[in-house]
Amino acid sequence: MISTMQKQYSPPQFPWLSVGALSVFLMALIGFESGVSVTERPELSTEGFLTKAYYSLSLFVVGGVDLGTPLGGPLLGQAMVWTAYFGAPMLAAWGLISALLRALAPQAWQLKRLRNHVVVVGDGELAISYLRVLREHNRKTPVVVVSNTGSEVLRDEFKQSFGAVVVSGDITHQFFLRELRVERARRILLLNDNSLRSYEAASVLLNLVPGIASRVIIHCSSLRFMRSMANTRVANHCHCFNTYHLAASGLVRGQMLEHFHETRPKDVVILAGFGRFGQTVLEEMQNSASGELDTVLIIDKDARRRVLVADEQMKFSGDYRRELFEGDIAHPEVWEQVRNTVSVDGDNTVFVLGTGREEENLRTALWLRRKYPQSMVIARSSKESLFATEVGREHNIISISIAQLLEDNIPRDWIEMR
Missing domain, CATH: 3.40.50.720 (NAD(P)-binding Rossmann-like Domain)
Incomplete structure (x- = not known):
C-alpha cells in the first residue's frame, strides 16, 4: 500500500503567482508604513494600517494611477513602493492572461464538457x-x-x-x-x-x-x-x-465450424505454430467443436514447453487425439512425420499456418494446397494484406489477418452506445 501511494503521489506545483502577489502587496504596505506618501494622497503617510493596506491592494487594480507617484519617506521605502507600482499591474495582467488561456484552451474546455x-x-x-x-x-x-x-x-x-x-x-x-x-x-x-x-x-x-x-x-x-x-x-x-481470443473465436466460428459440420468423419487439425494464436484456436475448438475433432497435431519449434505452459492453465479437454512435433514448418521432415502419424489426405483435414512468420505461412500454405488439394488451408498474417488475399483467392487458401478478425469480432455492446 505504501509503495502504491508513493507511486501515485506527485508534488504540487509551486504557487508562483500567489507568492508574487503577496510579496508585492507586502512591499507596498511596508513602504507606506515606513513613511512614504503619494502625490495625489499626501495624507496617506499619517493614515491607519487598514487604509494603507487598502491602497496597497488598489495597486493591482489601478496600478497607482489615482494615487500619483511615491513621495517622501526613506529611500528604501520609496524603492519598495516603486517596485510594487510596476509589479502589481504586471502580476494582475499575468494572472488574467493565464486564466483566459486556461478558459479558452480547447482541450480543457472539451474535457469539462x-x-x-x-x-x-x-x-x-x-x-x-x-x-x-x-x-x-x-x-x-x-x-x-x-x-x-x-x-x-x-x-x-x-x-x-x-x-x-x-x-x-x-x-x-x-x-x-x-x-x-x-x-x-x-x-x-x-x-x-x-x-x-x-x-x-x-x-x-x-x-x-x-x-x-x-x-x-x-x-x-x-x-x-x-x-x-x-x-x-x-x-x-x-x-x-486478449486480441488472439477474439481473433480465434472469429476464425473457428466463422470458418472452421461449418467445415467440421460438412465433413462426415471427424476432423484432423494441424496447428502449425503454437504461440498465442495457436493456443487460443485450440481453446476455442475445445469450447465449441470438441465433438468434431479426431486428432490435433501441434507443430512448433518449442512445442513441448508451450503445450506444458498452456496445459497448466487452459487444461486440454475432449476425447480427441493429440500429437506434438518439435520443428520448423519450413523443414520437409516435419511434414513427413505428420504424414506418417495420421492420414491428412482427406477433405476432413484442416491446416492452420499460424506462426509469427507471415512469409513462411503463405509459402507453406501454397505447398500444402498443391500436396493436399482436398484439405482446408488457412494462412495467418498480422495485418490485412491485399497480396495475401489475392493469393488466397487464386489458390483456394483462406487468408486471415489478426487485425481483420479482431475488427470483425469486436462485441457489439462495445461500440453500440445506448
Missing part, C-alpha cells in the same frame, strides 16, 4: 482497430484517447480520422482519471500493451467510481498473465480479453 463518451487508453494497432470499428457504427460518440507517444503524426491521426481529443497522462493516477470524467463515460477501454498497468488502472477505477466495472474493458496482451488473474476482483467485475 465530456458526457457519455468513450475513453481509449493506448495508441497501438488495437486502439486504431477499435476506433475504426466504432466510427463505422457511431460517428457522434465523443472519444478521448490517452496517448503517451511522442509522435505528432499519430496524435494527428487520432484527431483527424476519429475526431478524438488526445491527452497524455498516467492512467493509474486518480486526479488524471477524474480529469477524463470517467464517472460520466460510457466505456473505458484499457488497450495498453502493459497488462499490469491496465489492471492497476482498472483497480483504481473500481475504487474511484462505484458501479463502473461493467463499463471497463481490459486488454491483456499476455495470455498466461490473464489466465493467472482470472480469479481476481478486477477480472471478475470487468471485461478482460
Whole structure:
C-alpha cells in the first residue's frame, strides 16, 4: 500500500503567482508604513494600517494611477513602493492572461464538457482497430484517447480520422482519471500493451467510481498473465480479453465450424505454430467443436514447453487425439512425420499456418494446397494484406489477418452506445 501511494503521489506545483502577489502587496504596505506618501494622497503617510493596506491592494487594480507617484519617506521605502507600482499591474495582467488561456484552451474546455463518451487508453494497432470499428457504427460518440507517444503524426491521426481529443497522462493516477470524467463515460477501454498497468488502472477505477466495472474493458496482451488473474476482483467485475481470443473465436466460428459440420468423419487439425494464436484456436475448438475433432497435431519449434505452459492453465479437454512435433514448418521432415502419424489426405483435414512468420505461412500454405488439394488451408498474417488475399483467392487458401478478425469480432455492446 505504501509503495502504491508513493507511486501515485506527485508534488504540487509551486504557487508562483500567489507568492508574487503577496510579496508585492507586502512591499507596498511596508513602504507606506515606513513613511512614504503619494502625490495625489499626501495624507496617506499619517493614515491607519487598514487604509494603507487598502491602497496597497488598489495597486493591482489601478496600478497607482489615482494615487500619483511615491513621495517622501526613506529611500528604501520609496524603492519598495516603486517596485510594487510596476509589479502589481504586471502580476494582475499575468494572472488574467493565464486564466483566459486556461478558459479558452480547447482541450480543457472539451474535457469539462465530456458526457457519455468513450475513453481509449493506448495508441497501438488495437486502439486504431477499435476506433475504426466504432466510427463505422457511431460517428457522434465523443472519444478521448490517452496517448503517451511522442509522435505528432499519430496524435494527428487520432484527431483527424476519429475526431478524438488526445491527452497524455498516467492512467493509474486518480486526479488524471477524474480529469477524463470517467464517472460520466460510457466505456473505458484499457488497450495498453502493459497488462499490469491496465489492471492497476482498472483497480483504481473500481475504487474511484462505484458501479463502473461493467463499463471497463481490459486488454491483456499476455495470455498466461490473464489466465493467472482470472480469479481476481478486477477480472471478475470487468471485461478482460486478449486480441488472439477474439481473433480465434472469429476464425473457428466463422470458418472452421461449418467445415467440421460438412465433413462426415471427424476432423484432423494441424496447428502449425503454437504461440498465442495457436493456443487460443485450440481453446476455442475445445469450447465449441470438441465433438468434431479426431486428432490435433501441434507443430512448433518449442512445442513441448508451450503445450506444458498452456496445459497448466487452459487444461486440454475432449476425447480427441493429440500429437506434438518439435520443428520448423519450413523443414520437409516435419511434414513427413505428420504424414506418417495420421492420414491428412482427406477433405476432413484442416491446416492452420499460424506462426509469427507471415512469409513462411503463405509459402507453406501454397505447398500444402498443391500436396493436399482436398484439405482446408488457412494462412495467418498480422495485418490485412491485399497480396495475401489475392493469393488466397487464386489458390483456394483462406487468408486471415489478426487485425481483420479482431475488427470483425469486436462485441457489439462495445461500440453500440445506448
